[in-house]
Amino acid sequence: MDLTNQSRRIKMNRIAFIVLAVLQLRVSLAACDTADYSNSSPVELLQAYIQINTTTYNDLSEAVEFWKKLAVLADVPVNVYEIVEGFPIVVLKWAGADSSQHSIMLNSHMDVVPAALEDGWTYDPFSGHIDENNVMYGRGTQDMKSVSIQYYTALRRLKENNVTLLRDVYMTLMPDEEVGAEAGMIPFLESEEFAAMNVGIELDEGTSFPLPVIAVFYQDKVVWQIKVDCHGVSAHGSTFPATNETATGKCRNVMNKFFEFRDEQYELAKVAPPNDAGGYTSVNINKINGGTANNVIPSLISLTIDIRLGTTVNEEQMDAKIRQMIAESGSNITFSYILKNPQSPATIVNASNPYWNAVTSAAEELGVQLLATIPPGSTDARHVRNAGYPALGLSPMPNTELLLHAVNERLAMDTFLDGIDLYEKIIDNLANIPADYTAEDGTEYLKVTAR
Numbered sequence: 480m481d482l483t484n485q486s487r488r489i490k491m492n493r494i495a496f497i498v499l500a501v502l503q504l505r506v507s508l509a510a511c512d513t514a515d516y517s518n519s520s521p522v523e524l525l526q527a528y529i530q531i532n533t534t535t536y537n538d539l540s541e542a543v544e545f546w547k548k549l550a551v552l553a554d555v556p557v558n559v560y561e562i563v564e565g566f567p568i569v570v571l572k573w574a575g576a577d578s579s580q581h582s583i584m585l586n587s588h589m590d591v592v593p594a595a596l597e598d599g600w601t602y603d604p605f606s607g608h609i610d611e612n613n614v615m616y617g618r619g620t621q622d623m624k625s626v627s628i629q630y631y632t633a634l635r636r637l638k639e640n641n642v643t644l645l646r647d648v649y650m651t652l653m654p655d656e657e658v659g660a661e662a663g664m665i666p667f668l669e670s671e672e673f674a675a676m677n678v679g680i681e682l683d684e685g686t687s688f689p690l691p692v693i694a695v696f697y698q699d700k701v702v703w704q705i706k707v708d709c710h711g712v713s714a715h716g717s718t719f720p721a722t723n724e725t726a727t728g729k730c731r732n733v734m735n736k737f738f739e740f741r742d743e744q745y746e747l748a749k750v751a752p753p754n755d756a757g758g759y760t761s762v763n764i765n766k767i768n769g770g771t772a773n774n775v776i777p778s779l780i781s782l783t784i785d786i787r788l789g790t791t792v793n794e795e796q797m798d799a800k801i802r803q804m805i806a807e808s809g810s811n812i813t814f815s816y817i818l819k820n821p822q823s824p825a826t827i828v829n830a831s832n833p834y835w836n837a838v839t840s841a842a843e844e845l846g847v848q849l850l851a852t853i854p855p856g857s858t859d860a861r862h863v864r865n866a867g868y869p870a871l872g873l874s875p876m877p878n879t880e881l882l883l884h885a886v887n888e889r890l891a892m893d894t895f896l897d898g899i900d901l902y903e904k905i906i907d908n909l910a911n912i913p914a915d916y917t918a919e920d921g922t923e924y925l926k927v928t929a930r
């Protein structure tokens with residue numbers, strides 16, 4: 480990988496462009512678009528992709544152009560759907576030998592969470608700087624531009640090596656995973672385009688792991704967020720109403736009850752195995768708002784509480800518990816749900832699921848250890864499972880510090896390249912699951928948890 484030469488080449492091109500412009504020669508826009516990626520290594524592709532600032536809500540047209548060019552290079556069709564204006568969904572299709580079979584959907588998201596050098600990054604988060612240890616720094620190196628380039632490179636290699644795929648394989652690239660998928664995965668799952676893909680399994684993101692293991696997510700913890708408004712007497716700061724009559728006193732009661740519940744759950748979390756965050760419900764009081772002046776007792780204090788349900792929690796019972804905790808905290812306390820996701824089913828992770836077997840046998844062949852995991856958070860895969868499709872989340876980053884969304888997010892390039900080898904085998908296995916499995920409905924590989 481010859482990065483110094485590449486940046487020198489870019490610089491030279493810029494100079495050449497300026498000179499030409501000064502000479503008032505006609506320069507077409509296409510001519511200054513020097514990047515065609517035809518000679519780019521996978522590392523260079525990742526670097527170029529990191530350099531496109533795809534912070535959520537940014538204009539994604541440069542990223543869309545990037546993927547269109549890569550599709551041309553791979554000689555595969557590409558479609559761009561904009562279900563919500565400004566939020567493109569990109570789909571590349573590698574046609575299999577029998578398009579009537581259930582297909583393989585390799586999903587990733589284009590958007591990244593915000594990052595700025597001023598936050599304490601050693602290198603510009605949108606430079607894709609590679610240090611002397613061959614580690615690339617940049618927003619998206621873990622979450623999850625690396626995975627997109629790994630899917631792509633693996634698919635190109637399979638094609639170049641004339642490996643036949645029985646099933647169609649799609650790469651889908653979403654615009655807004657980081658903010659809840661309202662313009663991406665959620666409407667896409669309801670689209671005709673998605674239905675036409677006839678998906679059998681979706682692969683999605685996982686996480687880095689500080690041990691020689693790759694976590695495979697098979698179920699998500701769903702999010703409930705509530706806003707609690709405590710109404711109380713408002714008066715001059717020198718007056719002295721009963722604590723339980725004040726908005727702060729009422730919210731104190733609410734907080735006491737939620738902290739009591741939190742402490743119980745914390746005990747469960749302390750003994751939970753590292754691959755199963757499904758056994759406890761996390762509770763965090765993340766906003767406390769209110770007050771008007773230093774000497775006025777406020778009439779309203781609001782709390783925002785973020786709850787991630789344990790996977791076996793019954794939704795009705797949880798809802799009743801929340802209502803009870805609030806009712807017992809005093810009168811005139813109201814609450815509303817900001818978010819209330821339904822419990823999300825699990826994808827089966829044992830030998831009865833041929834998709835699971837395809838993934839595990841690929842890992843075995845390469846001597847890579849997988850660990851079926853329920854993570855503490857959630858990904859786009861939860862929407863896919865809710866829609867009735869099995870989904871497995873993995874990002875092949877073993878022995879890697881967890882730096883998703885963090886300052887100095889980075890990835891060792893050796894780990895990145897190993898991941899391409901793994902996907903080559905995974906995709907080959909998944910896309911060549913024998914045709915007789917297609918008679919079965921994908922939903923039978925799902926286990927729906929207690930509602």
Ligand SMILES: *[C@@H]1O[C@H](CO)[C@@H](O)[C@H](O)[C@H]1NC(C)=O
Nearest residue numbers: 532533534536537593594605
């Ligand atoms: C990346 O995009 C974000 C959001 O628009 C912006 O605030 C930030 O300045 C950009 N960073 C760079 C290096 O261009």
Ligand SMILES: *[C@@H]1O[C@H](CO)[C@@H](O)[C@H](O)[C@H]1NC(C)=O
Nearest residue numbers: 636637638639640641642643
């Ligand atoms: C793949 O097939 C093409 C066309 O038959 C052939 O030219 C090429 O050498 C093959 N590549 C490999 C790696 O076998």
Ligand SMILES: *[C@@H]1O[C@H](CO)[C@@H](O)[C@H](O)[C@H]1NC(C)=O
Nearest residue numbers: 721722723732806807808809
């Ligand atoms: C205030 O309200 C809480 C919650 O309802 C209750 O436990 C507590 O006993 C009340 N305190 C007083 C002094 O009434």
Ligand SMILES: *[C@@H]1O[C@H](CO)[C@@H](O)[C@H](O)[C@H]1NC(C)=O
Nearest residue numbers: 710711712778779810811812
């Ligand atoms: C509840 O709060 C509202 C808004 O502050 C107030 O108008 C109302 O009188 C209160 N009701 C009771 C029973 O305290």
Ligand SMILES: *[C@@H]1O[C@H](CO)[C@@H](O)[C@H](O)[C@H]1NC(C)=O
Nearest residue numbers: 827828829830831832925926
């Ligand atoms: C696979 O897991 C499912 C759901 O947990 C279970 O019902 C089934 O018995 C398991 N099958 C095998 C072969 O272990």
Ligand SMILES: [Zn+2]
Nearest residue numbers: 622623656684
């Ligand atoms: Zn992500």
